[in-house]
Amino acid sequence: MHAHRSRLVGVALSVLLAVSLAGCSSAGALAQAVGAPGHGPGTTRSSTGLTDDDGYIPDGTSLALDSDLPAVTRLNPDLLSALRDAQDAMAAEGGGSAITIADGWRSERYQEYLFAQAISEYGSEEEAEKWVKRGSDSEHVRGGAVDIADAGAMDYLNRFGNEWGLCQVYANEAWHFELRTDPGGICPPQSADGRG
Numbered sequence: 001m002h003a004h005r006s007r008l009v010g011v012a013l014s015v016l017l018a019v020s021l022a023g024c025s026s027a028g029a030l031a032q033a034v035g036a037p038g039h040g041p042g043t044t045r046s047s048t049g050l051t052d053d054d055g056y057i058p059d060g061t062s063l064a065l066d067s068d069l070p071a072v073t074r075l076n077p078d079l080l081s082a083l084r085d086a087q088d089a090m091a092a093e094g095g096g097s098a099i100t101i102a103d104g105w106r107s108e109r110y111q112e113y114l115f116a117q118a119i120s121e122y123g124s125e126e127e128a129e130k131w132v133k134r135g136s137d138s139e140h141v142r143g144g145a146v147d148i149a150d151a152g153a154m155d156y157l158n159r160f161g162n163e164w165g166l167c168q169v170y171a172n173e174a175w176h177f178e179l180r181t182d183p184g185g186i187c188p189p190q191s192a193d194g195r196g
């Protein structure tokens, strides 16, 4: 009994060690990749072991709409095709740069991680809930939301996104878009509290 138990402890310790080593190496890789000040939260994120498979996109980077990473490929296909159509129109009108995303589909554990971060930032679970949705409550986790990275594309979608059903949902999140109306329809009023 005793021997069995200590073997289990040994296994648990080596798992912990492996996890913390993995965390260290990815934090280091991210710090190298970003290499700029002001990315403290990004470094913290990577130390949790979040990866491409969680839809994790490191701070300061973004993905094109034809990316084959889960943050893009696990989006609702209707949302993705609306974004691609909007991108084509924007380019045809000389609007320049492509639509890139800073956040798209997220795993539930990625969302829970963001929620945990909000708790430490805002001091309580109650306060955090005003700013970040929990796990599967987030439209990002359902693949129904994107955060636009490029300011020009954000502006274009804010003005014309409804042509493809794309709407800004939260008044204080100019970057967060969901399919909220029929193509050419009117977007619903924006809600005041951004919890995308």
Ligand SMILES: [Zn+2]
Residues within 6 Å of the ligand: 103, 140, 145, 146, 147, 175, 176, 177, 196
């Ligand atoms: Zn969002």
